[in-house]
Amino acid sequence: MYSGRNRNNTVSCFDMQFVTSSISTTLVLLLLGLVMFFVLAAHNLSVYVKENINFSIILSDDMKEADILNFQKKLDKEAFVRSTEYISKKQALHEQIEAMGADPQDFLGYNPLHASIEVKLHSDYANADSIAWIEKQIRKNTNVQKVHYQEDLIDMVNKNVRNISLLLLGLAVLLTFISFALINNTIRLTIYSKRFLIHTMKLVGASWGFIRRPFLWRNFCIGVLAAVIADSILWAAAYWLVTYEPDLICVITPDVMLLVSVSVLVFGVCITWFCAYLSTNKYLRMKASTLYYI
Known part of the structure:
Protein backbone atom coordinates (compact mmCIF):
# COMPACT_ATOMS: atom_id res chain seq x y z
CA MET A 1 0.00 0.00 0.00
CA VAL A 49 3.61 57.28 -41.61
CA LYS A 50 6.48 57.99 -44.02
CA GLU A 51 4.52 56.84 -47.06
CA ASN A 52 1.66 59.17 -46.13
CA ILE A 53 3.90 62.23 -45.98
CA ASN A 54 3.43 64.00 -49.29
CA PHE A 55 4.85 67.02 -51.05
CA SER A 56 3.26 69.29 -53.64
CA ILE A 57 4.60 70.21 -57.06
CA ILE A 58 3.13 73.61 -57.94
CA LEU A 59 2.79 74.00 -61.71
CA SER A 60 2.75 77.02 -63.98
CA ASP A 61 -0.55 78.24 -65.39
CA ASP A 62 1.02 78.13 -68.86
CA MET A 63 1.31 74.35 -68.69
CA LYS A 64 -1.44 72.57 -70.59
CA GLU A 65 -3.41 69.80 -68.90
CA ALA A 66 -2.17 67.22 -71.44
CA ASP A 67 1.43 68.13 -70.58
CA ILE A 68 0.61 67.92 -66.88
CA LEU A 69 -0.78 64.41 -67.30
CA ASN A 70 2.32 63.34 -69.27
CA PHE A 71 4.50 64.80 -66.53
CA GLN A 72 2.47 62.85 -63.94
CA LYS A 73 2.97 59.62 -65.89
CA LYS A 74 6.74 60.18 -65.91
CA LEU A 75 6.67 60.74 -62.15
CA ASP A 76 4.74 57.51 -61.61
CA LYS A 77 7.58 55.60 -63.29
CA GLU A 78 10.20 56.97 -60.91
CA ALA A 79 11.54 54.54 -58.28
CA PHE A 80 10.97 56.98 -55.42
CA VAL A 81 7.27 57.61 -56.19
CA ARG A 82 4.60 55.52 -54.48
CA SER A 83 1.58 57.41 -55.83
CA THR A 84 0.62 60.75 -57.38
CA GLU A 85 -2.55 62.78 -57.55
CA TYR A 86 -3.26 65.59 -60.00
CA ILE A 87 -5.19 68.55 -58.56
CA SER A 88 -6.48 71.00 -61.16
CA LYS A 89 -7.02 74.74 -60.60
CA LYS A 90 -10.79 74.20 -60.29
CA GLN A 91 -10.37 71.37 -57.78
CA ALA A 92 -7.89 73.41 -55.76
CA LEU A 93 -10.35 76.32 -55.71
CA HIS A 94 -13.19 74.05 -54.61
CA GLU A 95 -11.09 72.63 -51.77
CA GLN A 96 -10.07 76.15 -50.74
CA ILE A 97 -13.70 77.30 -50.59
CA GLU A 98 -14.64 74.28 -48.46
CA ALA A 99 -11.73 74.85 -46.09
CA MET A 100 -11.98 78.64 -45.72
CA GLY A 101 -15.69 79.14 -46.33
CA ALA A 102 -14.99 81.97 -48.79
CA ASP A 103 -14.37 82.23 -52.53
CA PRO A 104 -11.19 84.21 -53.33
CA GLN A 105 -12.61 84.98 -56.78
CA ASP A 106 -15.23 87.25 -55.16
CA PHE A 107 -12.63 89.85 -54.14
CA LEU A 108 -9.77 89.08 -56.54
CA GLY A 109 -11.79 88.55 -59.68
CA TYR A 110 -9.77 85.49 -60.71
CA ASN A 111 -8.63 82.08 -59.41
CA PRO A 112 -5.26 82.68 -57.70
CA LEU A 113 -4.56 78.98 -57.13
CA HIS A 114 -2.34 76.81 -59.33
CA ALA A 115 -2.64 73.25 -60.55
CA SER A 116 -0.45 70.83 -58.62
CA ILE A 117 0.61 67.22 -58.32
CA GLU A 118 0.61 65.63 -54.86
CA VAL A 119 3.38 63.06 -54.56
CA LYS A 120 3.72 60.32 -51.94
CA LEU A 121 7.10 58.68 -51.64
CA HIS A 122 8.27 55.20 -50.75
CA SER A 123 9.40 55.10 -47.14
CA ASP A 124 13.09 54.70 -48.05
CA TYR A 125 13.03 58.12 -49.71
CA ALA A 126 11.03 59.93 -47.01
CA ASN A 127 13.94 61.86 -45.56
CA ALA A 128 15.27 65.37 -46.01
CA ASP A 129 18.35 64.40 -48.06
CA SER A 130 16.43 62.27 -50.53
CA ILE A 131 13.67 64.84 -50.95
CA ALA A 132 16.25 67.60 -51.57
CA TRP A 133 17.73 65.45 -54.38
CA ILE A 134 14.24 64.68 -55.73
CA GLU A 135 13.41 68.38 -55.70
CA LYS A 136 16.44 69.13 -57.89
CA GLN A 137 15.35 66.48 -60.38
CA ILE A 138 11.78 67.80 -60.52
CA ARG A 139 12.85 71.44 -60.90
CA LYS A 140 14.55 70.55 -64.17
CA ASN A 141 11.08 70.93 -65.65
CA THR A 142 10.74 74.67 -66.36
CA ASN A 143 6.97 74.57 -65.75
CA VAL A 144 7.50 73.65 -62.09
CA GLN A 145 7.12 76.82 -60.03
CA LYS A 146 7.70 75.37 -56.57
CA VAL A 147 8.14 72.12 -54.68
CA HIS A 148 6.50 72.43 -51.29
CA TYR A 149 7.12 70.03 -48.40
CA GLN A 150 7.30 70.22 -44.62
CA GLU A 151 10.97 69.61 -43.88
CA ASP A 152 10.54 70.01 -40.11
CA LEU A 153 7.78 67.38 -40.04
CA ILE A 154 9.88 64.90 -42.02
CA ASP A 155 12.89 65.40 -39.75
CA MET A 156 10.73 65.02 -36.63
Missing part, protein backbone atom coordinates in the same frame (compact mmCIF):
# COMPACT_ATOMS: atom_id res chain seq x y z
CA TYR A 2 2.80 2.42 0.87
CA SER A 3 4.71 1.82 -2.36
CA GLY A 4 1.59 2.37 -4.45
CA ARG A 5 0.77 5.59 -2.61
CA ASN A 6 4.35 6.81 -3.06
CA ARG A 7 4.25 5.99 -6.77
CA ASN A 8 1.04 7.97 -7.21
CA ASN A 9 2.59 10.95 -5.43
CA THR A 10 5.61 10.76 -7.75
CA VAL A 11 3.40 10.85 -10.84
CA SER A 12 1.38 13.71 -9.41
CA CYS A 13 4.56 15.63 -8.60
CA PHE A 14 5.85 15.11 -12.14
CA ASP A 15 2.58 16.27 -13.66
CA MET A 16 2.52 19.34 -11.45
CA GLN A 17 6.11 20.17 -12.42
CA PHE A 18 5.18 19.84 -16.08
CA VAL A 19 2.19 22.17 -15.68
CA THR A 20 4.15 24.69 -13.62
CA SER A 21 7.06 24.74 -16.07
CA SER A 22 4.65 25.10 -19.00
CA ILE A 23 2.85 28.04 -17.38
CA SER A 24 6.05 29.89 -16.43
CA THR A 25 7.57 29.28 -19.87
CA THR A 26 4.36 30.46 -21.55
CA LEU A 27 4.41 33.73 -19.60
CA VAL A 28 8.04 34.37 -20.51
CA LEU A 29 7.45 33.57 -24.20
CA LEU A 30 4.34 35.75 -24.20
CA LEU A 31 6.35 38.69 -22.87
CA LEU A 32 9.08 38.11 -25.44
CA GLY A 33 6.50 37.75 -28.21
CA LEU A 34 4.88 41.06 -27.21
CA VAL A 35 8.21 42.87 -27.46
CA MET A 36 8.88 41.34 -30.89
CA PHE A 37 5.37 42.28 -31.95
CA PHE A 38 5.89 45.91 -30.92
CA VAL A 39 9.26 46.05 -32.70
CA LEU A 40 7.81 44.75 -35.99
CA ALA A 41 4.59 46.76 -35.66
CA ALA A 42 6.61 49.91 -34.97
CA HIS A 43 8.54 49.31 -38.19
CA ASN A 44 5.31 48.95 -40.16
CA LEU A 45 3.92 52.05 -38.46
CA SER A 46 6.98 54.08 -39.42
CA VAL A 47 6.65 52.90 -43.04
CA TYR A 48 2.95 53.80 -43.02
CA VAL A 157 9.12 61.80 -37.90
CA ASN A 158 12.49 60.23 -38.80
CA LYS A 159 14.03 61.26 -35.47
CA ASN A 160 11.13 59.82 -33.45
CA VAL A 161 11.09 56.60 -35.48
CA ARG A 162 14.84 56.16 -34.96
CA ASN A 163 14.59 56.76 -31.20
CA ILE A 164 11.63 54.42 -30.75
CA SER A 165 13.31 51.70 -32.83
CA LEU A 166 16.49 51.88 -30.75
CA LEU A 167 14.49 51.77 -27.52
CA LEU A 168 12.47 48.74 -28.61
CA LEU A 169 15.54 46.96 -29.93
CA GLY A 170 17.37 47.48 -26.63
CA LEU A 171 14.32 46.26 -24.73
CA ALA A 172 14.12 43.17 -26.96
CA VAL A 173 17.78 42.29 -26.31
CA LEU A 174 17.36 42.81 -22.56
CA LEU A 175 14.23 40.67 -22.40
CA THR A 176 15.93 37.94 -24.42
CA PHE A 177 18.58 37.58 -21.72
CA ILE A 178 15.97 37.80 -18.96
CA SER A 179 13.84 35.16 -20.71
CA PHE A 180 16.81 32.85 -21.02
CA ALA A 181 17.62 33.28 -17.31
CA LEU A 182 14.03 32.66 -16.16
CA ILE A 183 13.48 29.59 -18.33
CA ASN A 184 16.90 28.23 -17.42
CA ASN A 185 16.18 28.57 -13.69
CA THR A 186 12.80 26.88 -14.07
CA ILE A 187 14.31 23.91 -15.90
CA ARG A 188 17.27 23.66 -13.53
CA LEU A 189 14.92 23.45 -10.53
CA THR A 190 12.94 20.70 -12.25
CA ILE A 191 16.03 18.64 -13.06
CA TYR A 192 17.50 19.37 -9.63
CA SER A 193 14.71 17.34 -8.05
CA LYS A 194 15.78 14.35 -10.21
CA ARG A 195 19.52 14.56 -9.50
CA PHE A 196 19.58 11.36 -7.39
CA LEU A 197 17.65 9.51 -10.09
CA ILE A 198 20.26 10.66 -12.62
CA HIS A 199 23.05 9.40 -10.37
CA THR A 200 21.30 6.05 -9.86
CA MET A 201 20.98 5.57 -13.61
CA LYS A 202 24.70 6.28 -13.96
CA LEU A 203 25.47 3.60 -11.36
CA VAL A 204 23.55 0.93 -13.28
CA GLY A 205 25.53 1.73 -16.45
CA ALA A 206 23.13 3.93 -18.41
CA SER A 207 24.84 6.12 -21.01
CA TRP A 208 24.67 9.89 -20.78
CA GLY A 209 22.61 10.05 -23.96
CA PHE A 210 20.09 7.56 -22.57
CA ILE A 211 19.79 9.54 -19.31
CA ARG A 212 19.42 12.88 -21.10
CA ARG A 213 16.80 11.70 -23.59
CA PRO A 214 13.66 11.84 -21.39
CA PHE A 215 14.65 15.22 -19.93
CA LEU A 216 15.28 16.68 -23.38
CA TRP A 217 12.04 15.26 -24.77
CA ARG A 218 10.04 16.49 -21.78
CA ASN A 219 11.37 20.04 -22.06
CA PHE A 220 10.96 19.98 -25.84
CA CYS A 221 7.26 19.27 -25.27
CA ILE A 222 7.09 22.08 -22.70
CA GLY A 223 8.65 24.48 -25.22
CA VAL A 224 6.20 23.51 -27.97
CA LEU A 225 3.16 23.68 -25.67
CA ALA A 226 4.19 27.03 -24.16
CA ALA A 227 4.91 28.52 -27.60
CA VAL A 228 1.56 27.36 -29.01
CA ILE A 229 -0.33 28.86 -26.06
CA ALA A 230 1.65 32.13 -26.25
CA ASP A 231 1.10 32.36 -30.03
CA SER A 232 -2.63 31.70 -29.61
CA ILE A 233 -2.92 34.55 -27.10
CA LEU A 234 -0.96 36.91 -29.40
CA TRP A 235 -3.11 36.02 -32.43
CA ALA A 236 -6.29 36.50 -30.42
CA ALA A 237 -5.08 39.91 -29.20
CA ALA A 238 -4.12 40.94 -32.75
CA TYR A 239 -7.49 39.82 -34.12
CA TRP A 240 -9.29 41.82 -31.44
CA LEU A 241 -7.24 44.95 -32.20
CA VAL A 242 -7.88 44.72 -35.94
CA THR A 243 -11.58 44.08 -35.35
CA TYR A 244 -11.77 47.05 -33.00
CA GLU A 245 -9.81 49.33 -35.35
CA PRO A 246 -9.74 47.99 -38.96
CA ASP A 247 -7.11 50.57 -40.05
CA LEU A 248 -4.56 48.73 -37.90
CA ILE A 249 -4.39 46.03 -40.57
CA CYS A 250 -1.74 48.24 -42.22
CA VAL A 251 0.42 47.86 -39.11
CA ILE A 252 -0.60 44.46 -37.72
CA THR A 253 -0.15 42.51 -40.93
CA PRO A 254 -0.32 38.70 -41.31
CA ASP A 255 3.42 38.75 -42.11
CA VAL A 256 4.15 40.39 -38.75
CA MET A 257 2.07 37.87 -36.83
CA LEU A 258 3.55 34.93 -38.74
CA LEU A 259 7.10 36.11 -38.03
CA VAL A 260 6.29 36.64 -34.34
CA SER A 261 4.67 33.19 -34.09
CA VAL A 262 7.56 31.37 -35.74
CA SER A 263 10.12 33.28 -33.64
CA VAL A 264 8.30 32.45 -30.40
CA LEU A 265 8.06 28.78 -31.38
CA VAL A 266 11.72 28.51 -32.40
CA PHE A 267 12.92 30.40 -29.32
CA GLY A 268 10.68 28.38 -26.98
CA VAL A 269 11.80 25.01 -28.34
CA CYS A 270 15.50 25.87 -28.63
CA ILE A 271 15.84 27.53 -25.25
CA THR A 272 14.04 24.80 -23.29
CA TRP A 273 15.99 22.04 -25.07
CA PHE A 274 19.32 23.81 -24.61
CA CYS A 275 18.71 24.61 -20.94
CA ALA A 276 17.67 21.00 -20.27
CA TYR A 277 20.84 19.81 -21.99
CA LEU A 278 23.07 22.05 -19.88
CA SER A 279 21.31 21.25 -16.60
CA THR A 280 21.34 17.48 -17.18
CA ASN A 281 25.04 17.53 -18.06
CA LYS A 282 25.75 19.47 -14.88
CA TYR A 283 24.36 16.67 -12.69
CA LEU A 284 25.86 13.96 -14.87
CA ARG A 285 29.33 15.35 -14.14
CA MET A 286 28.77 15.55 -10.38
CA LYS A 287 30.06 12.98 -7.95
CA ALA A 288 27.71 11.36 -5.45
CA SER A 289 29.15 13.27 -2.50
CA THR A 290 28.53 16.61 -4.21
CA LEU A 291 24.83 15.94 -4.78
CA TYR A 292 24.09 16.32 -1.05
CA TYR A 293 25.64 19.77 -0.79
CA ILE A 294 23.83 21.63 -3.60
Whole structure:
Protein backbone atom coordinates (compact mmCIF):
# COMPACT_ATOMS: atom_id res chain seq x y z
CA MET A 1 0.00 0.00 0.00
CA TYR A 2 2.80 2.42 0.87
CA SER A 3 4.71 1.82 -2.36
CA GLY A 4 1.59 2.37 -4.45
CA ARG A 5 0.77 5.59 -2.61
CA ASN A 6 4.35 6.81 -3.06
CA ARG A 7 4.25 5.99 -6.77
CA ASN A 8 1.04 7.97 -7.21
CA ASN A 9 2.59 10.95 -5.43
CA THR A 10 5.61 10.76 -7.75
CA VAL A 11 3.40 10.85 -10.84
CA SER A 12 1.38 13.71 -9.41
CA CYS A 13 4.56 15.63 -8.60
CA PHE A 14 5.85 15.11 -12.14
CA ASP A 15 2.58 16.27 -13.66
CA MET A 16 2.52 19.34 -11.45
CA GLN A 17 6.11 20.17 -12.42
CA PHE A 18 5.18 19.84 -16.08
CA VAL A 19 2.19 22.17 -15.68
CA THR A 20 4.15 24.69 -13.62
CA SER A 21 7.06 24.74 -16.07
CA SER A 22 4.65 25.10 -19.00
CA ILE A 23 2.85 28.04 -17.38
CA SER A 24 6.05 29.89 -16.43
CA THR A 25 7.57 29.28 -19.87
CA THR A 26 4.36 30.46 -21.55
CA LEU A 27 4.41 33.73 -19.60
CA VAL A 28 8.04 34.37 -20.51
CA LEU A 29 7.45 33.57 -24.20
CA LEU A 30 4.34 35.75 -24.20
CA LEU A 31 6.35 38.69 -22.87
CA LEU A 32 9.08 38.11 -25.44
CA GLY A 33 6.50 37.75 -28.21
CA LEU A 34 4.88 41.06 -27.21
CA VAL A 35 8.21 42.87 -27.46
CA MET A 36 8.88 41.34 -30.89
CA PHE A 37 5.37 42.28 -31.95
CA PHE A 38 5.89 45.91 -30.92
CA VAL A 39 9.26 46.05 -32.70
CA LEU A 40 7.81 44.75 -35.99
CA ALA A 41 4.59 46.76 -35.66
CA ALA A 42 6.61 49.91 -34.97
CA HIS A 43 8.54 49.31 -38.19
CA ASN A 44 5.31 48.95 -40.16
CA LEU A 45 3.92 52.05 -38.46
CA SER A 46 6.98 54.08 -39.42
CA VAL A 47 6.65 52.90 -43.04
CA TYR A 48 2.95 53.80 -43.02
CA VAL A 49 3.61 57.28 -41.61
CA LYS A 50 6.48 57.99 -44.02
CA GLU A 51 4.52 56.84 -47.06
CA ASN A 52 1.66 59.17 -46.13
CA ILE A 53 3.90 62.23 -45.98
CA ASN A 54 3.43 64.00 -49.29
CA PHE A 55 4.85 67.02 -51.05
CA SER A 56 3.26 69.29 -53.64
CA ILE A 57 4.60 70.21 -57.06
CA ILE A 58 3.13 73.61 -57.94
CA LEU A 59 2.79 74.00 -61.71
CA SER A 60 2.75 77.02 -63.98
CA ASP A 61 -0.55 78.24 -65.39
CA ASP A 62 1.02 78.13 -68.86
CA MET A 63 1.31 74.35 -68.69
CA LYS A 64 -1.44 72.57 -70.59
CA GLU A 65 -3.41 69.80 -68.90
CA ALA A 66 -2.17 67.22 -71.44
CA ASP A 67 1.43 68.13 -70.58
CA ILE A 68 0.61 67.92 -66.88
CA LEU A 69 -0.78 64.41 -67.30
CA ASN A 70 2.32 63.34 -69.27
CA PHE A 71 4.50 64.80 -66.53
CA GLN A 72 2.47 62.85 -63.94
CA LYS A 73 2.97 59.62 -65.89
CA LYS A 74 6.74 60.18 -65.91
CA LEU A 75 6.67 60.74 -62.15
CA ASP A 76 4.74 57.51 -61.61
CA LYS A 77 7.58 55.60 -63.29
CA GLU A 78 10.20 56.97 -60.91
CA ALA A 79 11.54 54.54 -58.28
CA PHE A 80 10.97 56.98 -55.42
CA VAL A 81 7.27 57.61 -56.19
CA ARG A 82 4.60 55.52 -54.48
CA SER A 83 1.58 57.41 -55.83
CA THR A 84 0.62 60.75 -57.38
CA GLU A 85 -2.55 62.78 -57.55
CA TYR A 86 -3.26 65.59 -60.00
CA ILE A 87 -5.19 68.55 -58.56
CA SER A 88 -6.48 71.00 -61.16
CA LYS A 89 -7.02 74.74 -60.60
CA LYS A 90 -10.79 74.20 -60.29
CA GLN A 91 -10.37 71.37 -57.78
CA ALA A 92 -7.89 73.41 -55.76
CA LEU A 93 -10.35 76.32 -55.71
CA HIS A 94 -13.19 74.05 -54.61
CA GLU A 95 -11.09 72.63 -51.77
CA GLN A 96 -10.07 76.15 -50.74
CA ILE A 97 -13.70 77.30 -50.59
CA GLU A 98 -14.64 74.28 -48.46
CA ALA A 99 -11.73 74.85 -46.09
CA MET A 100 -11.98 78.64 -45.72
CA GLY A 101 -15.69 79.14 -46.33
CA ALA A 102 -14.99 81.97 -48.79
CA ASP A 103 -14.37 82.23 -52.53
CA PRO A 104 -11.19 84.21 -53.33
CA GLN A 105 -12.61 84.98 -56.78
CA ASP A 106 -15.23 87.25 -55.16
CA PHE A 107 -12.63 89.85 -54.14
CA LEU A 108 -9.77 89.08 -56.54
CA GLY A 109 -11.79 88.55 -59.68
CA TYR A 110 -9.77 85.49 -60.71
CA ASN A 111 -8.63 82.08 -59.41
CA PRO A 112 -5.26 82.68 -57.70
CA LEU A 113 -4.56 78.98 -57.13
CA HIS A 114 -2.34 76.81 -59.33
CA ALA A 115 -2.64 73.25 -60.55
CA SER A 116 -0.45 70.83 -58.62
CA ILE A 117 0.61 67.22 -58.32
CA GLU A 118 0.61 65.63 -54.86
CA VAL A 119 3.38 63.06 -54.56
CA LYS A 120 3.72 60.32 -51.94
CA LEU A 121 7.10 58.68 -51.64
CA HIS A 122 8.27 55.20 -50.75
CA SER A 123 9.40 55.10 -47.14
CA ASP A 124 13.09 54.70 -48.05
CA TYR A 125 13.03 58.12 -49.71
CA ALA A 126 11.03 59.93 -47.01
CA ASN A 127 13.94 61.86 -45.56
CA ALA A 128 15.27 65.37 -46.01
CA ASP A 129 18.35 64.40 -48.06
CA SER A 130 16.43 62.27 -50.53
CA ILE A 131 13.67 64.84 -50.95
CA ALA A 132 16.25 67.60 -51.57
CA TRP A 133 17.73 65.45 -54.38
CA ILE A 134 14.24 64.68 -55.73
CA GLU A 135 13.41 68.38 -55.70
CA LYS A 136 16.44 69.13 -57.89
CA GLN A 137 15.35 66.48 -60.38
CA ILE A 138 11.78 67.80 -60.52
CA ARG A 139 12.85 71.44 -60.90
CA LYS A 140 14.55 70.55 -64.17
CA ASN A 141 11.08 70.93 -65.65
CA THR A 142 10.74 74.67 -66.36
CA ASN A 143 6.97 74.57 -65.75
CA VAL A 144 7.50 73.65 -62.09
CA GLN A 145 7.12 76.82 -60.03
CA LYS A 146 7.70 75.37 -56.57
CA VAL A 147 8.14 72.12 -54.68
CA HIS A 148 6.50 72.43 -51.29
CA TYR A 149 7.12 70.03 -48.40
CA GLN A 150 7.30 70.22 -44.62
CA GLU A 151 10.97 69.61 -43.88
CA ASP A 152 10.54 70.01 -40.11
CA LEU A 153 7.78 67.38 -40.04
CA ILE A 154 9.88 64.90 -42.02
CA ASP A 155 12.89 65.40 -39.75
CA MET A 156 10.73 65.02 -36.63
CA VAL A 157 9.12 61.80 -37.90
CA ASN A 158 12.49 60.23 -38.80
CA LYS A 159 14.03 61.26 -35.47
CA ASN A 160 11.13 59.82 -33.45
CA VAL A 161 11.09 56.60 -35.48
CA ARG A 162 14.84 56.16 -34.96
CA ASN A 163 14.59 56.76 -31.20
CA ILE A 164 11.63 54.42 -30.75
CA SER A 165 13.31 51.70 -32.83
CA LEU A 166 16.49 51.88 -30.75
CA LEU A 167 14.49 51.77 -27.52
CA LEU A 168 12.47 48.74 -28.61
CA LEU A 169 15.54 46.96 -29.93
CA GLY A 170 17.37 47.48 -26.63
CA LEU A 171 14.32 46.26 -24.73
CA ALA A 172 14.12 43.17 -26.96
CA VAL A 173 17.78 42.29 -26.31
CA LEU A 174 17.36 42.81 -22.56
CA LEU A 175 14.23 40.67 -22.40
CA THR A 176 15.93 37.94 -24.42
CA PHE A 177 18.58 37.58 -21.72
CA ILE A 178 15.97 37.80 -18.96
CA SER A 179 13.84 35.16 -20.71
CA PHE A 180 16.81 32.85 -21.02
CA ALA A 181 17.62 33.28 -17.31
CA LEU A 182 14.03 32.66 -16.16
CA ILE A 183 13.48 29.59 -18.33
CA ASN A 184 16.90 28.23 -17.42
CA ASN A 185 16.18 28.57 -13.69
CA THR A 186 12.80 26.88 -14.07
CA ILE A 187 14.31 23.91 -15.90
CA ARG A 188 17.27 23.66 -13.53
CA LEU A 189 14.92 23.45 -10.53
CA THR A 190 12.94 20.70 -12.25
CA ILE A 191 16.03 18.64 -13.06
CA TYR A 192 17.50 19.37 -9.63
CA SER A 193 14.71 17.34 -8.05
CA LYS A 194 15.78 14.35 -10.21
CA ARG A 195 19.52 14.56 -9.50
CA PHE A 196 19.58 11.36 -7.39
CA LEU A 197 17.65 9.51 -10.09
CA ILE A 198 20.26 10.66 -12.62
CA HIS A 199 23.05 9.40 -10.37
CA THR A 200 21.30 6.05 -9.86
CA MET A 201 20.98 5.57 -13.61
CA LYS A 202 24.70 6.28 -13.96
CA LEU A 203 25.47 3.60 -11.36
CA VAL A 204 23.55 0.93 -13.28
CA GLY A 205 25.53 1.73 -16.45
CA ALA A 206 23.13 3.93 -18.41
CA SER A 207 24.84 6.12 -21.01
CA TRP A 208 24.67 9.89 -20.78
CA GLY A 209 22.61 10.05 -23.96
CA PHE A 210 20.09 7.56 -22.57
CA ILE A 211 19.79 9.54 -19.31
CA ARG A 212 19.42 12.88 -21.10
CA ARG A 213 16.80 11.70 -23.59
CA PRO A 214 13.66 11.84 -21.39
CA PHE A 215 14.65 15.22 -19.93
CA LEU A 216 15.28 16.68 -23.38
CA TRP A 217 12.04 15.26 -24.77
CA ARG A 218 10.04 16.49 -21.78
CA ASN A 219 11.37 20.04 -22.06
CA PHE A 220 10.96 19.98 -25.84
CA CYS A 221 7.26 19.27 -25.27
CA ILE A 222 7.09 22.08 -22.70
CA GLY A 223 8.65 24.48 -25.22
CA VAL A 224 6.20 23.51 -27.97
CA LEU A 225 3.16 23.68 -25.67
CA ALA A 226 4.19 27.03 -24.16
CA ALA A 227 4.91 28.52 -27.60
CA VAL A 228 1.56 27.36 -29.01
CA ILE A 229 -0.33 28.86 -26.06
CA ALA A 230 1.65 32.13 -26.25
CA ASP A 231 1.10 32.36 -30.03
CA SER A 232 -2.63 31.70 -29.61
CA ILE A 233 -2.92 34.55 -27.10
CA LEU A 234 -0.96 36.91 -29.40
CA TRP A 235 -3.11 36.02 -32.43
CA ALA A 236 -6.29 36.50 -30.42
CA ALA A 237 -5.08 39.91 -29.20
CA ALA A 238 -4.12 40.94 -32.75
CA TYR A 239 -7.49 39.82 -34.12
CA TRP A 240 -9.29 41.82 -31.44
CA LEU A 241 -7.24 44.95 -32.20
CA VAL A 242 -7.88 44.72 -35.94
CA THR A 243 -11.58 44.08 -35.35
CA TYR A 244 -11.77 47.05 -33.00
CA GLU A 245 -9.81 49.33 -35.35
CA PRO A 246 -9.74 47.99 -38.96
CA ASP A 247 -7.11 50.57 -40.05
CA LEU A 248 -4.56 48.73 -37.90
CA ILE A 249 -4.39 46.03 -40.57
CA CYS A 250 -1.74 48.24 -42.22
CA VAL A 251 0.42 47.86 -39.11
CA ILE A 252 -0.60 44.46 -37.72
CA THR A 253 -0.15 42.51 -40.93
CA PRO A 254 -0.32 38.70 -41.31
CA ASP A 255 3.42 38.75 -42.11
CA VAL A 256 4.15 40.39 -38.75
CA MET A 257 2.07 37.87 -36.83
CA LEU A 258 3.55 34.93 -38.74
CA LEU A 259 7.10 36.11 -38.03
CA VAL A 260 6.29 36.64 -34.34
CA SER A 261 4.67 33.19 -34.09
CA VAL A 262 7.56 31.37 -35.74
CA SER A 263 10.12 33.28 -33.64
CA VAL A 264 8.30 32.45 -30.40
CA LEU A 265 8.06 28.78 -31.38
CA VAL A 266 11.72 28.51 -32.40
CA PHE A 267 12.92 30.40 -29.32
CA GLY A 268 10.68 28.38 -26.98
CA VAL A 269 11.80 25.01 -28.34
CA CYS A 270 15.50 25.87 -28.63
CA ILE A 271 15.84 27.53 -25.25
CA THR A 272 14.04 24.80 -23.29
CA TRP A 273 15.99 22.04 -25.07
CA PHE A 274 19.32 23.81 -24.61
CA CYS A 275 18.71 24.61 -20.94
CA ALA A 276 17.67 21.00 -20.27
CA TYR A 277 20.84 19.81 -21.99
CA LEU A 278 23.07 22.05 -19.88
CA SER A 279 21.31 21.25 -16.60
CA THR A 280 21.34 17.48 -17.18
CA ASN A 281 25.04 17.53 -18.06
CA LYS A 282 25.75 19.47 -14.88
CA TYR A 283 24.36 16.67 -12.69
CA LEU A 284 25.86 13.96 -14.87
CA ARG A 285 29.33 15.35 -14.14
CA MET A 286 28.77 15.55 -10.38
CA LYS A 287 30.06 12.98 -7.95
CA ALA A 288 27.71 11.36 -5.45
CA SER A 289 29.15 13.27 -2.50
CA THR A 290 28.53 16.61 -4.21
CA LEU A 291 24.83 15.94 -4.78
CA TYR A 292 24.09 16.32 -1.05
CA TYR A 293 25.64 19.77 -0.79
CA ILE A 294 23.83 21.63 -3.60
